[in-house]
Amino acid sequence: MALTTVDVRSSLNVLGRILQWLVVPLAVPVLVALAYGESPVPYLVAIGATLVVGTALVQFERDRIHDREAFLTVSLAWLGIAVVGAIPLYVEGTGVFASPVNALFEGMSGIxxxxATVIRDFDAHTQALLMWRQVLQWLGGLGVLLLATAVLSRLSVAGAQLMETETRTKDVTKLTPGIEDTAKLLALVYLLLTAGATLVLLALHLLGLAPEMTAFDAVAHALTAIATAGFSPRAESVGAFSPAVQWAVTLFMIVGATNFVLLYALLGGNATRLRRSEEFRFYLGILGAGTLLIVGLLIADPRFTADPETTARHATFQVASIVTTTGYASTDFNTWSAAAKNVLFVAMFSGGMAGSTTCSIKTLRWLIVTKSFWRDLNVSAHPRSVRAVRVGREVVGEDTIRDVYAYTLVALVIFIVGTVLLVADAERVGDPITEFEALSAAASMFFNIGPAFGQAGPYGTYDGFARTSKLLMVLLMWVGRIEIIPVMVLLTPTFWRRP
Amino acid sequence: MALTTVDVRSSLNVLGRILQWLVVPLAVPVLVALAYGESPVPYLVAIGATLVVGTALVQFERDRIHDREAFLTVSLAWLGIAVVGAIPLYVEGTGVFASPVNALFEGMSGIxxxxATVIRDFDAHTQALLMWRQVLQWLGGLGVLLLATAVLSRLSVAGAQLMETETRTKDVTKLTPGIEDTAKLLALVYLLLTAGATLVLLALHLLGLAPEMTAFDAVAHALTAIATAGFSPRAESVGAFSPAVQWAVTLFMIVGATNFVLLYALLGGNATRLRRSEEFRFYLGILGAGTLLIVGLLIADPRFTADPETTARHATFQVASIVTTTGYASTDFNTWSAAAKNVLFVAMFSGGMAGSTTCSIKTLRWLIVTKSFWRDLNVSAHPRSVRAVRVGREVVGEDTIRDVYAYTLVALVIFIVGTVLLVADAERVGDPITEFEALSAAASMFFNIGPAFGQAGPYGTYDGFARTSKLLMVLLMWVGRIEIIPVMVLLTPTFWRRP
Ligand SMILES: [K+]
Ligand SMILES: [K+]
Known part of the structure; x- marks a missing residue:
């Protein structure tokens, strides 16, 4: 294997299969269009395109999918689905989607x-288009779940393999042999949770606790809550709904960013593994600390005069929304104090648990960073005391620690470079942005969160950025979502030749 | 050794010795005061204070100075000298120094x-005070040189030991046995370079190329250029002098941030080691790339209309000033384009070579990060190809790589936390700052650069920050200068007890 060049044909073959499969999710907006009396043509065009290209690619012979082929396939898949996702938006071409760059931005933001959205006026778009954005995100959540379980863990990308160790997938594997079966189980959990969230939202409506919640809205938000994805067909995001809905969605987001192996155990009646998970406690700790901090800052802010329940709700919701990288808004947090906005900004770097649909750096990596740095400090004081770093009962290997540090550091470096490029590009086109707009937009794109601060705030739009900036953002979203390494590996000359 | 508690008495004993020695540098402003007919009283008060406290501390019995005692001593020394450095400023009490926080800020910024300065009006202060600031910085440069050679390298703080390896101090050690002798040699190099810089500046004046350059100015700037320190007795910094002076100072800054072991070899007629140093080439590459980038951005900026020599000079000067962490200004770069300011901001994270007077993360660490991440990408593509990371001919151990990653990441995290605290504190006192002001001020403090952007720009002052913010900055400067670990180690409970 290592003595051959990368097998591009096999990678293209798999890509072709994936593109063919996109017919299934694309059927949803076709049905919505028919139900609402809208034109299904944009989705039929996309179906045609993905079938033609997919079938063409499948003609390539599939030989082997090893590490390098997996990196290539993953990189191409996320790019390919983004393009297919953009096709109906551009074909429909209403409002901002008359621009192909905007369509591509929304497609990449979806998958x-x-x-993050470029939409300025939600009423300008069809129900089919609004639902397609939701479906695309649900697909993205599923994709990343399979990616984390079946691909990244095998490729040992920067501690991703620990996700299994920590949560003892070994046990799951004993019950259900093979990675493929684990992936199927987690997909089932994902499906069940989405269905459950839909039912809860519908039940709240039937109980009179969510008057604004239609069946369309219930499905739409369930699709993007468990996926920690964040698109909403409503301009006010979850702020359009009642407090009960906001509390429920807070829970969905937190669940969506919880390790799915632990959720599988929980659904099977085994709550012990979740309770015992050190990463889960760390994750809850970050959520709790962030919420308390925001509550304190909101109370201290004389311009913020809500009652205690509202304060607690918005603080909990927004911290969960950012930490889980969902990106929903229950209120326009862009109007909060600079200190509160900075806390949310820092929360962007957290992410939820490994092995979930969450994005960003993830609590597992931060836990390892924290524990190993604390270990190093203790070793500095007592050089002869050599101690291993443990997460739960598992010893974390020193190579893994190094990889986790490297991953986190490289993520921060790319984020900083992205910020500078956004500042420079905005200045170039004569429409300067503030440093905080650039920082938060770069972080929000690269860590796949959604909203930023300033013009791209929760109730704002990314449409105002220069076209070149939006293309840079497409790149950031793509590289960030598949955990950097698969794309960066493609840049090494040795990837393309024999070792 | 490891079975006992930390020996606080021994650490205090060494601190006492250091404080006693401060009488020597404090004699300089006394002489300046006498020469200019100013009052020497503030400096005599400081001499008295440091002698009394130093002599009291020396009464503690000195038993052993091992790793933990070294960390404690280093932390206490930089804090202690900052306080002693502040005494004359506060006793003199002119202008901004009527505030003890301001005096402490300036003292910490000095050592x-x-x-970074809180001074608003340079004419309000005595020549003695202005020279004392310069002397304090020269002492700080010497201190860090000794710290890097004799202490941090021995304690293996985050790759600091590589400074020796890379530059083959082993050879030097062969010639001159013992760390102490190496330290003495490097101190001699430091002294010679300072003297050389003084003579060059005086020569430029005598040749008519530096009409503004007095003997006082020549000494003052030589003291803080080789120390990559950045205080100037002039409000316009090096912008007060002729182009010839600015080019010369550019060279001094670059030399000051070059590994002193290599400079020692160079002064001994051996240029080969400098030429062969991979870190030196990397360092020059960063300087060159940064300068080209700034030149391009200045040319592209319609508001910047200087001739080619001026453009090249300011670009070279400011990039060198920031990369070497000196912090001088040849012009008010605060008025440059946002893109150019962002490039300078990113340059703050570089620093010069390990084993010099430079601050920030340093080129050695970035070189190791770059090489090892590139190695990791190649290993991702070809898992069976295990390759060692080399700097020059030396293999960098995997533990060292991990330490370097950890150090760099923790530095970035502290910088981000510092930024948020500055934003929150400014908002608290009702005098909000922009995110870029906070970011650049936090980076400038923690990486010991000096100027920031906005109110604390090169021709601005830090006086405008809230008192609490200035105390936070004192903390950032302290922790950053002694490379984080010595202070953070003190926070671990095991530091204070038996292992
Ligand atoms: K999101
Ligand atoms: K400096």
């Missing part, structure tokens, strides 16, 4: 579960 | 070679 990467980022949730 | 840490940061070069």
């Amino acid at each position: 990467t579960t980022t949730g | 840490t070679t940061t070069g």
Whole structure:
């Protein structure tokens, strides 16, 4: 294997299969269009395009999919689905989607579960288009779940293999042999949770606790809540709904960013593994600390005069929304104090648990960083005391620690470079942005969160950025979502030749 | 050794010795005061204070100075000298120094070679005070040189030991046995370079190329250029002098941030080691790339209309000033385009070569990060190809790579936390700052550079920040200058007890 060049044909073959399969999710907006008396043509065009290209690619012979072929396939898949996702938007061509760059931005934002939108006027678009964005994100959540379980863990990308160790997938594997079966189980959990979230939202409506919640809205938000994705067919995002809905969605987001192996155990009646998970406690700790901090800052802000329940709700919702990288808004947090906005900004770097639909750096990596740095400090004080770093009962290998540090550092470096490029590009086109707009937009794109601060705030739009900036953002979303390494590996000359 | 508690008495004993020695540098402003007919009292008060406290501390019995005692001593020394450095400023009490926080800020900025100032009106202060600031910085440069050679390398702080390996101090050690002798040699190099810089500046004046350059100015700037420290007795910094002076100072800054072991070899007629140093080439590459980038951005900026020599000079000067962490200004780069300012901001994270007077993360660490991440990408593509990371001919151990990653990441995290605290504190006192002001001020403090952007720009002042913010900055300067670990180690409970 290592003595051959990368097998591009096999990778293209798999890509072709994936593109063919896109017919299934694309059937949803066709049905919605028919139900609402809208034109299904944009989705039929996309179906035609993905079938033609997919079938053409499948003609390539499939020989082997090893590490390098997996990296290539993953990179191409996320790019390819983004393009297919963009086709109906551009064909429909209403409002901002008359621009192909805007369509591509929205497609990439969809499949990467980022949730950043260029839409300015939600009423200008069809129900089919609004639902397609939701479906695309649900697909993105599923994709990343399979990616984390079946691909990244095998390729040992920067501690991704620990996701299994920590949560003892070994046990799951004993019950259900093979990675493929684990992936299927987690997909089932994903499906069940989405269905459950839909039912809860519908039940709240039937109980009179969510008057604004239509069946369309219930499905639409369930699709992007469990996926920690963040698109909403409503301009006010979850702020359009009642407090009960906001509390429920807070829970869905937190669940969506919880390790799915633990959720599988929980659904099977085994709550012990979740309770015992050190990463889960760390994740809850970050959510709790962030919420308390925001509550304190909102209370201290004389311009913010809500009652205690509202304060607690918005603080909990927004911290969960950012930490889980969902990106929904329950209120326009862009109007909060600079300190509160900075806390949310820092929360962008967290992410939820590994092995979930979450994006960003993830709590597992931060836990390893924290524990190993604390270990190093202790070793500095007592050089002869050599201690291993443990997460739960598992020892984390020193190579893994190094990889986790490297991953986190490289992520921060790319984020900083992205910020500078956004500032420079905005200045170039004569429409300067503030440093905070650039910082938060770069972080929001690269960590697949969605909203930023300033013009791209929760109730704003990314349409105002220069076309070149939006293309840079497409790149950031793509590289960030598939955990950097698969794309960066493609840049090494040795990837393309024999070792 | 490891079975006992930390020996606080021994650490205090060494601190006492250091404080006693401060009498020597404090004699300089006394002489300046006498020469200019100013009052020497503030400096005599400081001499008295440091002698009394130093002599009291020396009464503690000195038993052993091992790793933990070294960390404690280093932390206490930089804090202690900052306080002693502040005494004359506060006693003199002119202008901004009527505030003890301001005096402490300036003292810490001095000894840490940061070069950030709270001074608003340079004419309001005595020549003695202005020279004392310079002397304090020169002392800070010497201190860090000794720290890097004799202490941090021995304690293996985050790759600091590589400074020796890379530059083959082993050879030097062969010639001159013992760390102490190496330290003495490097101190001699430091002294010679400072003297050389003084003579060059005086020569430029005598040749008519530097009409503004007095003997006082020549000494003052030589003291803080080789120390990559950045204080100037002039409000316009090096912008007060002729182009010839600015080019010369550019060279001094670059030399000051070059590994002193290599400079020692160079002064001994051996240029080969400098030429062969991979880190030196990397360092020059960063300087060159940064300069080209700034030149391009200045040319592209319609508001910047200087001739080619001026453009090249300011670009070279400011990039060198920031990369070497000196912090001088040849012009008000605060008025440059947002893109150019962002490039300078990113340059703050570089620093010069390990084993020099430079601050920030340093080129050695970035070189190791770059090479090892590139190695990791190649290994991702070809898992069976295990390759060692080399700097020059030396293999960098995997533990060292991990430490370097950890150090760099923790530095970035502290910088981000510092930024948020500055934003929150400014908002608290009702005097909000922009995110870019906070970011650049936090980076400038923690990486000991000096100027930032906005109110604390090169021709601005840090006086406008809230008192609490200034105390936070004192903390950032302190922790950053002694490379984080010595202070953070003190926070672990095991530091204070038996292992
Ligand atoms: K998202
Ligand atoms: K400096």
